[in-house]
Amino acid sequence: MGCGTSSKKGNKSKKENAELISSINLVTSASFITDHSRDLMIKAALVIQNWYRRYRARLRARQHYALAIFQSIEYSDEQGQMQLSSFFSFMLENYTKTNNEDSALVTRIFDNTRGESQIKDRDEFLGLIEVPDSYDGPRLQFPLTFTDIHILLQAFKQQQILHAHYVLEVLFEARKVLKQMPNISHVKTFPAKEITICGDLHGKLDDLMLIFYKNGLPSENNPYVFNGDFVDRGNNSMEILMILLVCFLVYPSDLHLNRGNHEDFMMNLRYGFTKEILQKYKLHGRKILQVLEEVYTWLPIGTIIDNEILVIHGGISESTDLNTLHQLQRNKMKSVLMPPVLINQETGVKKNKSGSNYVEPDKTPSEDLTKQEWEQIVDILWSDPRGKKGCYPNTSRGGGCYFGPDVTSKVLSKNQLKMLIRSHECKPDGYEVSHDGKVITVFSASNYYEEGSNRGAYIRLSYGTMPQFFQYQVTSTSCLNPLHQRMNAMESSAFKILKEKMISRKTDLINAFELRDHSRSGRISLAEWAFSMESILGLNLPWRSLSSHLVTIDSSGSVDYMSSFDDIRIEKPMKDMKSNLTETMYRYRSDLKIIFNIIDSDQSGLISMDEFRTMWKLFNAHYKAHIDDSQIDELASIVDFNKDGNIDFNEFLKAFYVVHKYDKPGSSLA
Amino acid sequence: MTPLGPKNAGLGSAGGGDRGATVRPGASSARGVPRASRRVRAGCLPGDRLRTKMAEEKDAEGTEALVAELHKKIKDAFEVFDHESNNTVDVREIGTIIRSLGCCPTEGELHDFIAEIEEEEPTGYIRFEKFIPVMTRALVERRYRPAAEDILLRAFEVLDPAKRGFLTKDELVKYMTEEGEPFSQEEMEEMLSAAIDPESNTINYKDYITMMVVDEN
Numbered sequence: 001m002g003c004g005t006s007s008k009k010g011n012k013s014k015k016e017n018a019e020l021i022s023s024i025n026l027v028t029s030a031s032f033i034t035d036h037s038r039d040l041m042i043k044a045a046l047v048i049q050n051w052y053r054r055y056r057a058r059l060r061a062r063q064h065y066a067l068a069i070f071q072s073i074e075y076s077d078e079q080g081q082m083q084l085s086s087f088f089s090f091m092l093e094n095y096t097k098t099n100n101e102d103s104a105l106v107t108r109i110f111d112n113t114r115g116e117s118q119i120k121d122r123d124e125f126l127g128l129i130e131v132p133d134s135y136d137g138p139r140l141q142f143p144l145t146f147t148d149i150h151i152l153l154q155a156f157k158q159q160q161i162l163h164a165h166y167v168l169e170v171l172f173e174a175r176k177v178l179k180q181m182p183n184i185s186h187v188k189t190f191p192a193k194e195i196t197i198c199g200d201l202h203g204k205l206d207d208l209m210l211i212f213y214k215n216g217l218p219s220e221n222n223p224y225v226f227n228g229d230f231v232d233r234g235n236n237s238m239e240i241l242m243i244l245l246v247c248f249l250v251y252p253s254d255l256h257l258n259r260g261n262h263e264d265f266m267m268n269l270r271y272g273f274t275k276e277i278l279q280k281y282k283l284h285g286r287k288i289l290q291v292l293e294e295v296y297t298w299l300p301i302g303t304i305i306d307n308e309i310l311v312i313h314g315g316i317s318e319s320t321d322l323n324t325l326h327q328l329q330r331n332k333m334k335s336v337l338m339p340p341v342l343i344n345q346e347t348g349v350k351k352n353k354s355g356s357n358y359v360e361p362d363k364t365p366s367e368d369l370t371k372q373e374w375e376q377i378v379d380i381l382w383s384d385p386r387g388k389k390g391c392y393p394n395t396s397r398g399g400g401c402y403f404g405p406d407v408t409s410k411v412l413s414k415n416q417l418k419m420l421i422r423s424h425e426c427k428p429d430g431y432e433v434s435h436d437g438k439v440i441t442v443f444s445a446s447n448y449y450e451e452g453s454n455r456g457a458y459i460r461l462s463y464g465t466m467p468q469f470f471q472y473q474v475t476s477t478s479c480l481n482p483l484h485q486r487m488n489a490m491e492s493s494a495f496k497i498l499k500e501k502m503i504s505r506k507t508d509l510i511n512a513f514e515l516r517d518h519s520r521s522g523r524i525s526l527a528e529w530a531f532s533m534e535s536i537l538g539l540n541l542p543w544r545s546l547s548s549h550l551v552t553i554d555s556s557g558s559v560d561y562m563s564s565f566d567d568i569r570i571e572k573p574m575k576d577m578k579s580n581l582t583e584t585m586y587r588y589r590s591d592l593k594i595i596f597n598i599i600d601s602d603q604s605g606l607i608s609m610d611e612f613r614t615m616w617k618l619f620n621a622h623y624k625a626h627i628d629d630s631q632i633d634e635l636a637s638i639v640d641f642n643k644d645g646n647i648d649f650n651e652f653l654k655a656f657y658v659v660h661k662y663d664k665p666g667s668s669l670a
Numbered sequence: 671m672t673p674l675g676p677k678n679a680g681l682g683s684a685g686g687g688d689r690g691a692t693v694r695p696g697a698s699s700a701r702g703v704p705r706a707s708r709r710v711r712a713g714c715l716p717g718d719r720l721r722t723k724m725a726e727e728k729d730a731e732g733t734e735a736l737v738a739e740l741h742k743k744i745k746d747a748f749e750v751f752d753h754e755s756n757n758t759v760d761v762r763e764i765g766t767i768i769r770s771l772g773c774c775p776t777e778g779e780l781h782d783f784i785a786e787i788e789e790e791e792p793t794g795y796i797r798f799e800k801f802i803p804v805m806t807r808a809l810v811e812r813r814y815r816p817a818a819e820d821i822l823l824r825a826f827e828v829l830d831p832a833k834r835g836f837l838t839k840d841e842l843v844k845y846m847t848e849e850g851e852p853f854s855q856e857e858m859e860e861m862l863s864a865a866i867d868p869e870s871n872t873i874n875y876k877d878y879i880t881m882m883v884v885d886e887n
Contacts, residue, residue, distance in 0.1 A: 049850050386754055387758070
């Protein structure tokens with residue numbers, strides 16, 4: 001976008017500029033203000049202000065573009081997560097078609113995912129874990145008091161780690177107390193209290209500390225609602241969870257926790273919390289994961305304030321029914337990836353819920369929710385408000401729906417409520433009001449995608465007053481950089497991950513480009529390029545505006561479509577591996593990681609070659625990955641380094657990573 | 671930005687008017703038409719009329735395609751700020767959108783632009799259908815062109831008559847918040863955070879301009 005030379009200016013400013021230039025030439029060393037030079041000064045100020053405003057607007061637009069990239073990739077990842085669910089269903093359906101060995105594997109997967117892990121006996125667990133005298137981290141005393149809150153906060157500020165023994169004690173205690181809470185808590189602020197509502201924290205400890213610093217610690221006079229997504233993505237999910245659970249145990253009537261879509265052990269597998277736990281707790285991590293899985297299911301799903309305001313993590317759908325939500329057994333919702341399965345006891349074959357419309361009531365196992373109940377919870381945890389009327393499947397995320405202002409009005413008035421407060425979506429200013437003021441989104445993790453990407457916010461409200469919004473942004477040294485530097489950093493981060501998405505679909509993209517490149521010149525028009533990008537990647541991004549960062553465009557406006565791939569490639573573990581195999585492995589690596597983790601029932605980190613082959617056959621069939629069986633065999637045997645018939649799948653997946661040309665070695669985002 | 675349509679065609683540019691030359695068969699861009707044929711007025715001969723029409727249509731097609739591209743570009747910029755995906759944006763974002771498309775209106779011009787596209791009873795939101803025709807026109811007519819860098823430099827120099835090469839923080843704040851179309855506090859703070867050298871509390875404007883211009887890539 002050229003600034004233009006003086007010959008291309010519009011008539012008006014050209015005249016002004018000409019005047020300005022001639023005026024400047026007249027002024028010598030004015031040391032006194034005359035009318036004429038004052039006039040000049042005003043014009044000069046105008047030029048500078050005008051220029052600055054344009055500069056600032058361009059920065060803000062770039063910020064928004066970068067955010068759009070981050071968000072659309074995040075949601076498309078979530079969608080991938082939901083697709084796993086259908087893969088599991090697919091595996092179950094094909095269960096009878098596979099041979100004996102395979103069916104044994106699938107049974108094991110099925111049993112694992114059903115996860116009826118028996119009652120974790122508290123003493124059995126705790127008895128095995130002792131806190132050594134040499135431990136210098138925080139020590140908690142049960143029953144917990146506000147002193148323990150202070151001890152924890154102090155310790156975490158100094159980056160200490162809470163011992164596994166205490167972690168488990170807190171989890172067991174929390175499970176005990178949470179079990180007694182209703183699905184939806186009712187809270188009153190009347191007559192004199194104010195309540196604070198916080199949104200997603202996603203493991204960002206600095207934000208929680210900042211909130212407590214600005215807004216005070218939780219207490220009987222300072223109640224809080226934490227609206228889900230405490231964990232995943234950030235580095236301190238464990239610390240946040242511990243602080244929140246301890247505060248809850250000390251003030252169970254004043255600290256309210258709502259379940260978010262990330263309070264889900266399967267989401268944690270993909271989005272980082274599981275990894276954090278296993279890294280911080282090398283010995284006892286697996287025990288913690290087991291108990292945590294169950295604690296999640298006991299988290300309440302919502303809060304109603306003053307009988308007027310509904311606080312839930314995601315949103316609603318047109319079928320949201322508070323009565324159903326009040327009554328259902330929330331602890332049966334283990335994971336969004338594990339929908340209820342109906343057992344046909346006669347044939348012993350397990351059928352997916354979508355496989356059959358006819359349900360004999362006495363055959364539904366009591367261990368499952370009904371289809372409607374399950375969908376109600378998914379809607380609450382996953383939906384997003386939009387301006388369009390009606391209720392549509394949430395195609396970005398793959399779960400829940402998009403709900404319009406008419407749905408909001410209907411559901412609120414049906415339940416005699418006035419407002420919906422939810423979280424789940426990152427907003428540049430930390431909060432957003434929509435649907436005519438009936439829906440408020442509050443998001444409390446500042447710098448969520450990248451330094452400078454967004455502010456965080458929290459809400460204070462009390463009966464009869466308008467909600468008050470408080471915004472903040474955590475500053476580290478890099479955050480003190482001026483706006484344009486933070487913008488550059490954020491932008492380059494966004495484009496980096498976008499390019500990684502592109503390279504995971506390189507073959508398909510090149511096919512699409514070549515389809516339009518009739519003369520095989522390596523060039524197509526910008527419009528053709530944008531169309532191809534969207535049709536393959538489906539990210540709904542403004543490709544034209546982003547094109548200059550992704551691809552080389554020559555002076556005639558043609559796109560050199562191969563130039564995107566110049567500075568990035570996927571590392572191959574095998575030299576002559578076909579590129580589509582590499583890309584497929586890279587693209588599905590998160591899904592594969594989850595599947596492997598589930599197959600690996602003894603959690604040794606290893607699976608056998610047979611298991612690997614079987615699993616891959618099924619994966620190939622469902623995802624239509626078009627990978628040759630022989631390629632997989634070859635690959636597997638190469639990754640089996642010590643030739644003992646076992647594959648270390650973490651090593652296997654690590655073998656596929658993206659190399660950016662200008663990166664330092666070891667800094668890739670594998 | 672690529673010019674709209676073949677400027678040098680003997681047909682003249684968009685805006686109609688007198689077509690002073692005939693067109694060679696098959697040529698939509700007729701430079702170097704021999705002097706002799708210029709004495710013949712276009713449209714005199716039937717073949718000429720047809721060829722003129724064809725060339726016009728080709729011109730129109732080219733323009734159409736370019737306008738279509740412009741529309742897509744405007745749509746992209748608009749949608750990034752359309753948070754609720756309902757083809758409206760907050761009126762306070764309009765300035766940002768226009769500027770992100772390369773235009774540089776003053777606050778006054780922005781005000782007029784908004785007045786043209788607002789609803790009769792202002793709702794605080796601008797609808798896309800109202801925005802796009804006005805914005806397209808602005809881009810096609812190349813309105814609101816930004817000042818060149820040297821003008822920007824001279825503007826700073828006017829405020830620095832002693833030619834020190836810098837402005838003090840107080841001076842800059844005074845000019846920016848009291849003259850012209852004054853900055854808000856937020857705008858002032860943001861400009862200072864990038865421009866000011868904290869040790870001397872001054873703004874070296876040459877460096878500042880260079881930095882801002884580089885960022886425009």
